[in-house]
Amino acid sequence: MAVITDQAFVTLATSDGYGQGALVLGSSLRGSQTTRILVILISPMVSQRVRTALACVFDEIIVVDVMDSRDSAHLALLGRPELGVTFTKLHSWCLIKYTKCVFMDADTLVLNNIDNLFEREELSAAPDPGWPDCFNSGVFVFRPSMDTYHRLLDFAVDYGSFDGGDQGLLNSFFSDWATKDIHKHLPFLYNLSSVAVYNYLAAFKRFGSQAKVIHFLGPVKPWHYTFIPDTHLVLTDTGKPKEPHIVDLLQLWWDVYFSSVMPLFTNPEEGCILPTTWPRSQDSLSTNWQNVGQHPEKYTPRGSLASIEECPKLETQIFGENYVPQPDPAFIASRGELGELRCPVTEQETERPAATSKATRGEGMDRRKWEEGHIDYLGKDAFSNIQKKLDQFLQ
Numbered sequence: 001m002a003v004i005t006d007q008a009f010v011t012l013a014t015s016d017g018y019g020q021g022a023l024v025l026g027s028s029l030r031g032s033q034t035t036r037i038l039v040i041l042i043s044p045m046v047s048q049r050v051r052t053a054l055a056c057v058f059d060e061i062i063v064v065d066v067m068d069s070r071d072s073a074h075l076a077l078l079g080r081p082e083l084g085v086t087f088t089k090l091h092s093w094c095l096i097k098y099t100k101c102v103f104m105d106a107d108t109l110v111l112n113n114i115d116n117l118f119e120r121e122e123l124s125a126a127p128d129p130g131w132p133d134c135f136n137s138g139v140f141v142f143r144p145s146m147d148t149y150h151r152l153l154d155f156a157v158d159y160g161s162f163d164g165g166d167q168g169l170l171n172s173f174f175s176d177w178a179t180k181d182i183h184k185h186l187p188f189l190y191n192l193s194s195v196a197v198y199n200y201l202a203a204f205k206r207f208g209s210q211a212k213v214i215h216f217l218g219p220v221k222p223w224h225y226t227f228i229p230d231t232h233l234v235l236t237d238t239g240k241p242k243e244p245h246i247v248d249l250l251q252l253w254w255d256v257y258f259s260s261v262m263p264l265f266t267n268p269e270e271g272c273i274l275p276t277t278w279p280r281s282q283d284s285l286s287t288n289w290q291n292v293g294q295h296p297e298k299y300t301p302r303g304s305l306a307s308i309e310e311c312p313k314l315e316t317q318i319f320g321e322n323y324v325p326q327p328d329p330a331f332i333a334s335r336g337e338l339g340e341l342r343c344p345v346t347e348q349e350t351e352r353p354a355a356t357s358k359a360t361r362g363e364g365m366d367r368r369k370w371e372e373g374h375i376d377y378l379g380k381d382a383f384s385n386i387q388k389k390l391d392q393f394l395q
């Protein structure tokens, strides 16, 4: 299986939590037998322990500065105060030693080989489930280019992002995505958001088994749940299982975590235990995926891990010779406001939703309820209230 060295899957983790997600994503990509390089951008906040595990899964680990939109007004509208740091994704365009890349959020899981995405052009992405004329920025095909990188930063300074995160920015920048070229529309199955279960259950039941990538979009991520290995049960924060299809999706994620990621942490002092084979999508993930909606006992337990290998020595790389990790000083001088995009390292670590302030937690919960289809039409979600919010926003 020849590796194509000028093309890469790229993900991002600015904290250990998202690092866990990235480990599952990377393992699932290995399981899909991809022939592309796996790259992760991390912030200096990611712990050594998680970096060591990441080095077992990813070909290249790159430490980058965190960029933050610090756009609390728009992020509040989204109910996700923590997402300003997703501007850090923009660093992906600096990976110019690759000619083409596929960016994937750390909360995605690959069920089947998706290497054919590299046949697509920049910027190809799937529709966002909340507003399908926008693309979701959790999975997208792009061409690294310092020129595009600087133009994106420029654009961010001039116009900001309508949602405070990278998705708003990228949709404004690649603004003809919705209408210009249908080849740049990836099928929804390449970025099947778990909220689709609530949005359109019938379609999920009809087409869901063909999914290639699951995206655990929203404030509560798979690593926020508790997984009981003996029973393969996923528990929510309230202790009760959620909607059965969501539990099935979470179990897919946890199966990969349990079989491929946990062993990486078994003995961090003496290197880690590597799975001899990554679970292959065809004979494991997909089998379980076909069983979605069935009883949990139909899940095939993952094979046990046979041999112990030394974890490859961690090589944290800063970008290659041509990489410019920050805009050059002249650029900053011409754009004093660029400071707005940066935030000191100590402020980068985002907390899981339970640890956020009461006010923001309230907004997060509202969004979550909304996403789960529990909409308070007569109360706070009444049209008059939404209209008020829209008016405030548009002013």
Ligand SMILES: O=c1ccn([C@@H]2O[C@H](COP(=O)(O)OP(=O)(O)O[C@H]3O[C@H](CO)[C@@H](O)[C@H](O)[C@H]3O)[C@@H](O)[C@H]2O)c(=O)[nH]1
Residues within 6 Å of the ligand: 011, 012, 013, 014, 015, 018, 082, 083, 085, 086, 104, 105, 106, 107, 108, 136, 137, 138, 139, 163, 164, 165, 166, 167, 168, 216, 217, 218, 219, 349, 350
């Ligand atoms: O503290 C953080 C937050 C995010 N990320 C990375 O940024 C991605 C996006 O954040 P995520 O929490 O996955 O956002 P979503 O819930 O998926 O929300 C949507 O909105 C975001 C902001 O616009 C977009 O980045 C997402 O692609 C889009 O799906 C993550 O997967 C990570 O790779 C971090 O590393 N650290």
Ligand SMILES: [Mn+2]
Residues within 6 Å of the ligand: 105, 106, 107, 108, 138, 215, 216, 217, 218
């Ligand atoms: Mn995401």
